[in-house]
Amino acid sequence: MPDVLEHRAGVPVLVCDPAGPPVATTQDALDLIGAAFLGAEVVAVPADRLDERFFSLGTRFAGEIMQKFVNYRLRLAVVGDISRHLAASAALRALVHESNRADHIWFVPDLDALDDRLRATD
Template sequence: MADELRDLGGATVLVGDPDGPPIVTESDVLDLIGAAFLGATVVAVPAARLDPSFFALGTRFAGEVMQKFVNYRLRLVVVGDISAHLARSGALRALVAESNRHDQVWFLPDLDALDERLRAAG
């Protein structure tokens, strides 16, 4: 499956293919944002596609990625199991908890949870 547009919870979501190219650089992020301009307001990125540096907050990659989405007024949702990363980093746990309290960046376990969250945000 390639990245595809789907309607979830009343929003148009660019759902990333779990087997798609890894997201390692700013250019990779901009490619996703460009694809979202086909009509998406939300980009659901499989956690497995994110370079491990995203989850090591000292690299600042997560902050750069999140800021790009904010700048382009797109909601970023990291979808998948990140429990191993959370177990290693209190700072990451805090970032995920804080992000999930707001509307711009979410960390969710699966697309069903995203559908529910978008319906509730409706």
């Protein structure tokens, strides 16, 4: 399935294909942002598409990617099981906790949880 623009909980969301290309560079993130400009407010990226460096905060890759979305006023939802990354990093656990308390970057286990989150922000 290609990346597709869907209305989820009344919000336009670019739902990225789990089998799509990896997000391994800031340009890859900018490509998703460009695709979202077709009308999305949220980009839902499967966690498995994110390069492993995203989950290793010392690389600063996550910060670069997340900042791109904030700069373009798009919300980013990382969708999927990241428990093994969380188990390995207290810093990542703190980032996920703080991100999920705010409105720009969310880490959710699945699209149903994203829908719940979107409904809660209305």
